[in-house]
Amino acid sequence: MAAPYDLNDDSVVVIIGSGAGGGTLGNELAQKGIDVVVLEAGARIEHEDFINDEWDSFAQLAWLDHRTTGGGWRVSKDFPNLPAWIVKAVGGTTTHWAGASLRFQEHEFKTLTHYGKVEGANLLDWPLTLAELEPYYAKAEDKMGVTRTNGIEGLPGNNNFKILKAGADKLGYKDCHTGNMAINSADRDDRMSCQQTGFCFQGCKWGAKWSTLYTEIPKGEATGKLEVRPNSHVVKIEHDDSGKVTAVVYADKDGTLQSQKARIVCVAGNSIESPRLLLNSASSKYPDGLANSSGQVGKNYMRHTTGSVYAVFEKPVHFYRGTTMAGIIRDEAKHDPSRGFVGGYELETLALGVPFMAAFLDPGGWGRSFASAMDSYANMAGLWIVGEDMPQEQNAVKLHGELKDKYGMPIPDVWFTDHANDIAMRNHAYQQGQAIYAAVGATRSFPTPPYPSTHNLGTNRMSEKPQDGVVNKWGQTHDIKNLFVSDGSQFTTGAAENPTLTIVTLAIRQADYLAREMGAGTI
């Protein structure tokens, strides 16, 4: 049923990436009758083939192409070639994500206005408002089946959640529940309900968690208007003398370079690959890379202020059982500068299996302190901190000066250093997280450092003025009318919330804009 398109067909919209942004956009356009080719760097692995084993799954799904890192973040020391824990497969990181689907708060679209100038930060207001996005948020929540929206019940709480909730109650937190999750609490949309299996990060073998792999993509394919080409690693976007983009060059499954002509190109390769691709597409007309007249491509790399708190109790918890992200406390998500920082953070339960707990609890740690923590694994509870980090120009995805990939393209070099605001927020969150667990009898707790980033944001940011950013409020690049960005790299600022719902929301809205403008013949 999937439509195969000719490489010389210059009427198609080419989308690079099949995750939350690309996969959603592809389906939305196909539903409107627009011809779409999605180029996906990874393989197509159906959900039945996902693996309930952390390292084996990591080998199956993770983006493991060579990358380097720099800057002051601890990830650069502990995992120097793994800045991000994201996915290279059809469905992108929607195979791996936990499912938390929260709308941004109104003030988070206007951080410069609400927080004021923050020394060393490159804050900017989004060129859109929550009110403008609300109808699209509603569509995204319905599409994804987000719990506690559209009359969908919340998921039942597992042991890890029950501990979080008991601690939240003791501390007087009011906004604590099992989350707004894009995980079916009952059968919906021809997908079954959550079986509390755990291994959400390894891909949901039941298909209960929303992923473009088994929702948007097959629905788009069923229209006959969407072709997904797996194992198609894009290396360059080409343009004509007028500056309009005309084709996308990619390496196919045999490593042979192919060129797909395009009417419109939408980049959705996540916040490391998307700017890398624009930079690697530099030409004599665009010597600094495509859509980079502002110099902001690759800059303002954000990854959320994260960290975890794990705690040990006298008795068993078995926190790995059930939904990985099984509940949330939202009370700290507000902007309240009296805490010593701007912006806010969410606290969400998290569990790792033994292999990943060993790798991430205290990277590089060893000895009795470490081993005794591992010995207490069955009695652990845990939460993840996700808060707004400050955009900073020097936090950036750059092209490596020497190292190249097998297609001869410079590899990405990912630089990040915490802003003082990020550190103050993380320390506050560590303190609160440890207090939550102490309140219910934890005998020991661990302020665990950030993992390689799953939330990669901001490297092609949205701005009102062309000199401040890369794309306008529709994700259309300021410089090139038929070149769009359709992933989290559009984010002007990161907000406290997990980004996927907003990426999907922007993709639905972008599809409307594309259809409108294509219909009007402006692009």
Add this chain to the structure above:
Amino acid sequence: MTTIYEQRPGLSRRELLKRGTIGAALIITGNAVISPDKAWGLETAALKPDTMATLIKLARDIYPHDSIADRFYAIAVKGHDTKAGTDGAHRELIEAGIADLDARAGAGGYRGLGWEDDRVDILKQIEATPFFQAVRGDLVVSLYNQKELWPHFGYEGESYSKGGYIARGFDDIEWL
């Protein structure tokens, strides 16, 4: 090729005594490391058996789990022998690293230091070295990724084939 095999009773008690080995200490015979009381042995191919025995001790000192048997630490470090077989630089890294540990430990070598604290003092001196980082970095996966060890940690592993935990205790906590 590194092999780990079940050791048939071969060494008599008298022979063990003659070798001056008692209790749970690992002994070296030919190209093998043998645990006399636990009935397993490990044959080395590229590394000296003595080096392998010290690696096993080192592995336990890095991640000391007192109720996990030496056998699992042996399995966890045997990859160094395999790698040393095809990678001369790796063999040199490990042999030199172990020799350095022995030199720092003095007369009886690293394994001869009776107290873990004394051995850990030495490890703290070398924890930034490529040798220590290579051993620890490999071990954090090769030890904790052994499925046979997961029950020790109370981890149940794969759960899809059992229908997840929806009917198997995902919310069974009673002590709160």
